[in-house]
Amino acid sequence: xxNFFTDNPDLMFALDNVDLxxxxxxxxxxxxxxxxxxxxxxxYEDAKDSYKRVLEVIGEVTGERIAPRARQVDEEGPxxxxxxxxxxxxxxxNIEDLKAAGVxxxxxxxxxxxxxxxxxxxxxxxxxxxxxxxxxxNLVSLQDIAETINDFASEEQKQRYLPGFASGEDDGSMDxxxxxxxxxxxxxxxxxxxxxxxxxYLNGMKRFITNGCAKTHLVLARSVEGSTDxxxxxxxxxxxxxxxxxxxxxxxxxxxxxxxxxxxxNNVPAELCGRERFGLIKYVMSLMNGARVAISAQALGIxxxxxxxxxxxxxxxxxxxxxxxxxxxxxxMLAKMKTKVTASRTLMYETTKVVDLRFSYNQLLExxxxxxxxxxxxAKFYDKAxxxxxxxxxxxxxxxxxxxxxxxxxxxxxxxxMHDFDAERYYRDARITNIYEGxxxxxxxxxxxxxxxxxxxxxxxxxxxxxxxxxxxxxxxxKMYAKHLEAVAFTKEISNTVNGQYHxxxxxxxxxxxxxxxxxxxxLRDAAKDAKRMCLAxxxxxxxxxxxxxxxxxIMSGDLTTIEKHRDVIDY
Numbered sequence: 001x002x003n004f005f006t007d008n009p010d011l012m013f014a015l016d017n018v019d020l021x022x023x024x025x026x027x028x029x030x031x032x033x034x035x036x037x038x039x040x041x042x043x044y045e046d047a048k049d050s051y052k053r054v055l056e057v058i059g060e061v062t063g064e065r066i067a068p069r070a071r072q073v074d075e076e077g078p079x080x081x082x083x084x085x086x087x088x089x090x091x092x093x094n095i096e097d098l099k100a101a102g103v104x105x106x107x108x109x110x111x112x113x114x115x116x117x118x119x120x121x122x123x124x125x126x127x128x129x130x131x132x133x134x135x136x137x138n139l140v141s142l143q144d145i146a147e148t149i150n151d152f153a154s155e156e157q158k159q160r161y162l163p164g165f166a167s168g169e170d171d172g173s174m175d176x177x178x179x180x181x182x183x184x185x186x187x188x189x190x191x192x193x194x195x196x197x198x199x200x201y202l203n204g205m206k207r208f209i210t211n212g213c214a215k216t217h218l219v220l221a222r223s224v225e226g227s228t229d230x231x232x233x234x235x236x237x238x239x240x241x242x243x244x245x246x247x248x249x250x251x252x253x254x255x256x257x258x259x260x261x262x263x264x265x266n267n268v269p270a271e272l273c274g275r276e277r278f279g280l281i282k283y284v285m286s287l288m289n290g291a292r293v294a295i296s297a298q299a300l301g302i303x304x305x306x307x308x309x310x311x312x313x314x315x316x317x318x319x320x321x322x323x324x325x326x327x328x329x330x331x332x333m334l335a336k337m338k339t340k341v342t343a344s345r346t347l348m349y350e351t352t353k354v355v356d357l358r359f360s361y362n363q364l365l366e367x368x369x370x371x372x373x374x375x376x377x378x379a380k381f382y383d384k385a386x387x388x389x390x391x392x393x394x395x396x397x398x399x400x401x402x403x404x405x406x407x408x409x410x411x412x413x414x415x416x417x418m419h420d421f422d423a424e425r426y427y428r429d430a431r432i433t434n435i436y437e438g439x440x441x442x443x444x445x446x447x448x449x450x451x452x453x454x455x456x457x458x459x460x461x462x463x464x465x466x467x468x469x470x471x472x473x474x475x476x477x478x479k480m481y482a483k484h485l486e487a488v489a490f491t492k493e494i495s496n497t498v499n500g501q502y503h504x505x506x507x508x509x510x511x512x513x514x515x516x517x518x519x520x521x522x523x524l525r526d527a528a529k530d531a532k533r534m535c536l537a538x539x540x541x542x543x544x545x546x547x548x549x550x551x552x553x554x555i556m557s558g559d560l561t562t563i564e565k566h567r568d569v570i571d572y
Contacts, residue, residue, distance in 0.1 A: 002064055004131055010342055013526070013530065014346075027118060051117065055125065058125045067132035070136075073090050074425050076088055078249070080249040084213075087257075105165055106125065107143065112162035112163050113166035114162070123297045127304070130297060134298055135256060135257030139211055141297070142211055147290060148286075149161050152235070152278075152282075161237070164215075164216075171216070173211045175212065179262075185280055189222060190220070193225075202268040202270045203265050203266065204265050210260050212246060213246055213259055215239060217238050217240075218236070219235070234277055238265075243265070244265060245264040247261070253432070254429040254431060292443070294437075297348065299397040300341070302401045303397070309408055309426065330411060335539065339540050344401075347396055347518070347522065355386050358383055361375060387450055392443070398433040398434035399434055405427040405429075408427070448511060451510055456514070459518075473537060480520075483548075487510065491506055502558075506554070513548050520537070
């Protein structure tokens, strides 16, 4: 029997130790929902017990049923005939198994049939799904569409759409990207216009749409005639109909189990979601926090699967009368892989906690405008913290997934390159994670502002004063932190007085160093809770020291000629 929750001590540690007390109390309205719903928790311990039970169920479903089907789904995938996409029978069975487990509306309110779970618990579920079948996780993570409707649509729209999402009878797609816009969503051109009947219609093209064959679509469209920027964009809901044409299914490197399609809108009937002109500047930007952590969870699941495959193969493969995991070159690789996966998970669930707190405090503000200054201050802080942590998380988790999947094949040797082993599938599936929902380069752009503003400093101050943390390793982190502040100030000075491009040129060095400090601090905190984790914290911090110093020296060089040198290299 394989259970992807109970066989993963690190994931169970995350559930036991992530502090969601404030999150759950806010979501459960100080546990008043228990008065109206039988399955609502009566206190925090009751909630944690419920989360654990559901995670154990998902662990069994993913380990026993979904994972064994993944290779066949990858090989055969969905079919596309006469403009219709049909998912593989095993993919359909996977969805049915998840529906039977009652987890298709994890974060939705109970009044719509949802579980009202925090994003943190939902992310743990999707991590396990991705470990079993990364392409299926794409379908499961599209629950974010229902969350967007819940956050911004009218009450009438919520009543019509959300129960279907919660039951799993309806599925959705987020239609943002266009053939020429890519990540530049301000240049979206798909047109939304009102017909003679005063109803909205959509006309244009969308490309690279995950599950674009879905029943319900959230669509970013230009509703202000003559506009050219994000202020002319609105969000619309439309449904599958003859006017919405699937032109083709993309032939991809990986993630074969889910259809990625090109869509043509031929005056598709639609309805406005939320307020006009807020599509990009508010709704999509809000959606980005959820989208980033969803892909982070997908990447983390792939990395976990790849690490485990590499470790198992190394323990079974004999060369020179010894299993290869006894060779220093191999066990050193495995140790690095394990450390990177653990570091990613540490950042992942610290980030989801912040996203949950951001959501809860903002919901509280919307419901009660008379709340005190402390609530407003917390809402403001978690807004900023989520804006810097979610891109840092996606950058780390997705880059680590690619590194670990690469090393997984290396440890397998030639057999890892063959379809006979799952290693090559992990490698192909991982590659998209640091591209879609914003490339790593765009995550750096998203994070750098908060790093320059020192948004996370209050978190560091708390842990730097914690006497339970290992003093020697904490001192190493403090030294990195002091140098980092120096580098941030130096970058500001050059950017303000000499060359504004220096800020952008060194952004990745700065983001990586912020990540080293933040993750190192969190891993040291976890090691104080469980002494067995000290080896992981030590390995991460010692490795981070060297990489940090390299970045620091590059930043502090102040080499303004580097910009021109890069151009010379490109032009050579």
